[in-house]
Each structure stands twice: as structure tokens, then as C-alpha cells.
Amino acid sequence: MKQRVGLVVGVGLILVWCLLPVVWIVSLSLKDAVAVTNGSPGFFPADGAFAGFDNYRDAWGNDQFRRAIINSLGISLISTTLSVILATLAAYAIARLEFRGKKLVLTTALAIAMFPVVALVSPLFDMWRAVGLYDTWPGLIIPYMSFTLPLAIWTLAAFFREIPWELEQAAQVDGATSWQAFRKVIVPLAAPGVFTAAILTFFFAWNDFVFGITLTSTEAARPIPASLSFFVGADPFNRPASLLAAGAVIATIPIVIIVLIFQRKIVAGLTSGAVKG
């Protein structure tokens, strides 16, 4: 009994820890912009300072913000797709084939995962300007791929090792063509792993900030985290908190949707490949 009470308290603490700041940013986004400019402390909007969805309308009505959402979605989805395709090939080789340099590939991936991203800012800034990739979608997609590949390779290799590949031969013995065996047996077994790797990769790309601020200069390619941080409003010393909060909530919605639908897969991916994005 005592233990059960302890557990309930523990679960309560975990939920408060995880959700309180989220509730807070939503609450802040509902505060009236004028009230916020003049100062409106407190967790919930004060009496008369409740703005309803005004801030959301303003944020969504802002061209820069909408462009940034489109940039982020496009860049993240493209780099996720490309990265997962390349990682699937590499992970298949690592999990299934014997070859020299396997250790080297895994070590390289590990080293890149630990790489201090900011150290690349200076040379990449210079290189991208020289080759015309500065402030373009490909200019961000390429570094995103480099930095999500390790995570995708580790996760996928961990998943692929678990697949009972003998089933492919078994199906062929039973009369399936090799294409049928691959499509009907291997693809359904591998798909969850590929999918999980894609989610983790997407999270990384969506979250990136360093490349987002250093390799872009206009709304042509600037992704949402960078755009939020540059949005200072009229007074740089008094940022439009409630408007930014509304923007932040909008930027968080894709993450929440993915988490709600795929929570089990994400945890499995994080702990089996033990990966962080």
C-alpha cells in the first residue's frame, strides 16, 4: 500500500515535470498582447488579460512565420527521407554483411554524433557562400543529413539485427519469388524500424538551431527555431512574449501529434538503438 502511494506520487511528479512548462507556454500564449507589454505576471492570464486565440491569429498571419513553418516542414521532411534511405542501405550492410571497415563506419558515425556542431559554423558559412548554397534549402538539407545519419544508422542497424532473415529463404522454399519474399516478408518486418528512425531523424531536423541561424539570412530558407529567435518585435528589450508563445505552440504541434501517435515506437527506438536527437 505504502509503495503504491509512493508510485502514484512519483507518477504525479513525472507528469508535472513534463507538462507544467507546456501548460505554461499555452497559458502565456493566451495572455493579451497589450497586457504582456505592460507586464502581466502570473501563471494564468489575469482578469481582463485573456486574449483567446488572438495571438495565434497574429502569429499565423505573419508572413515570415508562415514561411518559416513551410521551410521547416520541407527541409525536415526532405532531409529525413534522404537520410533514412542512405541509412537503410548502410545499416543493412552493417547488420547483414561481413566487410572490412565496418568498425570504421560505426566509429565515424559515433564521432560525428559527438561533433561540436558550432565548430562547423565558421568553415561552412564560408564554403556555402562560395558555392552558392548559403540561404538555400539544400544548404540546410546537406548538414541535416550528415548529422542525422549516425542516429539513423545506429537505430536501423539495431533493428535489422533483430529481423529473422531466414524467413526470406523459408518463403522462397515455399514457392515465393525473391521479390515476393522481400516484399511480403522482409519489408513488413523492417518497416517499423525504418519508421522509428525516420521519426527520430525528423525530431533532430525540426529541432536544429545552429545551422538554422548561421546558414540562412532571409526567409528563403530560415527554419522555425531560427525564425522564432529572431522575432523580436518592436522593442528588442521587451519581446512580444505572448505572440512568441503562440508561435512556439504552433511549432510544437507537429511534435505532439507524432508523440501521441507513435510513443511506443519512439521509446523502442530510443532505447534499442539508444539514440538521442
Added chain:
Amino acid sequence: MSAVAPPVRDDQQREKPSPGKADRPEVSDRARQEQRLAQRLVAPAVVIMLLVTAFPILRALYLSFYTYSLTSPEDRAFIGIDNYVTALTDGLFWRDIGVTVLYMVVTVGIELVIGFAFAMVMHRVVFARGLIRTSILIPYGIITVVSGFAWQFAFTYQNGFINGWLPGIGDSFNWFGETTPAVIAIMVSEIWKTTPFMSLLLLAGLAQVSDDMIEAAKVDGATWWQRLWRVILPNMRAAIMVAVLFRALDAYRIFDNIFVMTSGAVGTESISFLVYRQTIEQFQLGMGSALSVLLFLSVLLVAFLIVKLFRVDLAKARGEE
């Protein structure tokens, strides 16, 4: 944010022979074919990974020996190790290294304790698992910049709630006015966002500790505290060390939260932020490159020290977990 912990399963897993492979005479031929196919499969990934890391860092090494400013690119000139001398003799560099190490040690220490407590709860709990899993993934998945904003606004006296909630702190206390409180605010945001990841890694480690062993210790009369320190923790040492290594290296690169919450003001600047400022704000590519190289080397040093100090055996962690 891109630490990848090594896979729980090992990579020297036995290759399952293809049918007929073993009893055919041209084994070496097949092996060579397999070799070539494998290398072709990994090549694109390796090229992309190196394109944006190895090549630029070599380029940074080259540029670091020049004085090179974007505001006057024609004045680019070779100056040997002057950039390094300037950086290493400047108090700012060492102060930023100190602040960065402080961020790393404090946040990882606190995350380890809270993350372990969360993992214990999640390990035992039999109800609401989906709800807990969903909640714990929200901080993990949320954009760091958003976390930074949420906490920055929470701490401000103009619109926040923390001054009102914390006893003994005046309503108009400015958290971002001096170093200590500003550093604390940044750490809170960092810890909030990354503790869930730590707890998930520790939860995976906790699942490896056999219940029989804990039960046996209980039968032998070990207290809860003894079971924790003598049975549970030693048996998940590998998992803890891997989690610490990767979180520590991640924390050492702290940048996003500082950018959003203080822009490096009042002594909250980390070494990553210094590199950024030199390059992007001051256009000093030569000096920025030298600092990039120093940042790169310091990350290597930190990784080496952690591996040595805590005797993290990556291969062992990979093979045994």
C-alpha cells in the same frame, strides 16, 4: 543535440551464412562480392557524413592560421599561430570554458539523479504507462528554442510566474540581471528538456538488472538503500556511464538555450557561443576558425577524460547490455 549512444546489441553478431555458401568452393569469391556490395551500400552515407564534418574542420584548421575578416577579405594574410596565442592568452576564452564546464557538470549531475528517480518510478509502475510515455517524450521532442522561451518568460518578472511561486524571492527580482541567477535559469531549461532522455536510457539499463538478484538481497536482509547501492547501481554501471558520456558531451556543446535566454550576456556565454559570436557577429573567420579548432579539441579532451575517469568501456557496454 545529437548524441548517439552505442547500440545495446553488439555488432560482432555472427553472420548467418546464405544457403549453400558454406559448402560451395568459391567461398572467397562470394566473400569478396559481399565485401564489395557492402562497401557500395555504406559509401553514400559515409561520404555525406564526412562532407560536412571532416572537410570543413580541415578547412577551419587551414583558415585558423590566417587573419581573415569578412569585412576586409582582401587583407587575408598568413599569421601562423597568432590566433591561437590570442585566444589562449585571453581571459574570456578561459572564463567561457569554465562556464561551459560548470553547465556540463551541474546539469548532468542533476539529470542523473532526477532521471534515475524517474526511471525507478517508470520501471515499477503498472498503470498509465501510455500516458507517462507520451508525457516524457514531450520535453524530449520539443524544440530547445521553445523550451528556452518557455523558461525565460517563466523567470521574467514582467510576465512570468516563478517569482510569485518561489518563497523568499521578491516579485521584481530580475533573474537575467546577473550571472548566477541567469546561469541557473539556463540550467533549468536544459535540465527540463534533457532529463526525460536520461531517464529512458536509465530505464533500459534498469530493465537489465535481474529481479532475482534484488529479491535475493532482500531475503538476505539488505535494506532498500543497500539494495540500491550494492545491487542495482553496480549492475547497471555500463548503462549509467554511457548515458553520462553522451549527455555530458551534449551539455558541453550548449548553445541554443543561451542564445534564446540571455544572448550570452552577464557572463552566461559558453565556448560554443563564443565561436558563434566571433564568426557570425564579428565576421572574424580566421579567429573563429581557430576557436572552432580549439572547441573541437576540447570536446575530444572532455570525451577522453570522461572515458578514462569513469572507465567507460564502450565496447563492453555495447556487447553486454
